Amino acid sequence: MNVTTLQQSFLLNNLNANPPNSAAATFYASLDQIHAVSPTISASIIKELQDQRSNLKMIASENYSSLATQAAIGNLLTDKYAEGYPQHRFYAGCDNVDAIEAEAASLAQELFGADYAYVQPHSGADANLVTFLAILSAQVQKPILAELNQEDPSKVSREDWSRVRAAVHNQRLLSLDYYSGGHLTHGYRHNISSQLFDVYTYTVDPITNLIDLDQLRTQLHEVRPLILLAGYSAYPHKLNFAKMRELADEVGTILMVDMAHFPELDLALVQHLA
Ligand SMILES: Cc1ncc(COP(=O)(O)O)c(C=O)c1O
Helix, strand or coil: CCHHHHHHHHHHHHHCCCCCCHHHHHHHHHHHHHHHHCHHHHHHHHHHHHHHHHCCCCCCCCCCCCHHHHHHHCCHHHHCCCCEECCEECCCCCHHHHHHHHHHHHHHHHHHCCCCCCCCCCCHHHHHHHHHHHHHHHHHHHHHHHHCCCCCHHHCCHHHHHHHHHHHCCCEEEEECHHHCCCHHHCCCCCCHHHHCEEEEECECCCCCCECHHHHHHHHHHHCCCEEEEECCCCCCCCCHHHHHHHHHHCCCEEEEECCCCHHHHHHHHHHHC
């Protein structure tokens, strides 16, 4: 079956002689445009639609976004470049992106009951990297700059900046081992995080397959990392975040949570309890 026939059959099957609704019109119109430029790509999108409608996706990092989300992402905003924060960009022409980013942050704040929301990273790996750098900046770089009576890194001498860089690169991370369910971005040797940090890992107990918090406490006291990373890709049990926070506080460690796989569950719970 060629692409055009595939597209038509989709259209006909879905419409069942009914007039197209705006969702169907959006989808088919976008396929028409894509098909005119690349039949290969439109054919793959159609096949992907077939796959997604006939198989259950069990990959935790995959998603079911709304058509509105897909349309909001796939438009002329793709062409925009907006470095910085809303109202604090490095150049002009970002007013519309500012409005969108501010709206996204405010929706995220409302959804999670958070005082602040940062919505720019668009993947878990980016988000982890941004969080690492934010913690390193606040906990390591800022105090050294304060000692130097300087807030602006661009005004620091080459020698002093070398000191900042050395200190930033000399920090420890304690995270769940990849083979116990942790993620590549949590310090696995093939990921940039292993170059950024001196990485130590905790594992699950080989008999119970659970994280042993007593053992974690011992390790925390031995390693004294800058960051204790909680969160996982494959650990089908609840984490005791309150206890982990308590353990981290004992040694002045920052507790960072990578909640890539469970924000929806947490939200569902919050909304259920509300
Ligand atoms: C715990 C965890 N963090 C981060 C990521 C990376 O997310 P992304 O693929 O969106 O960069 C994953 C991916 O599955 C993950 O499992």
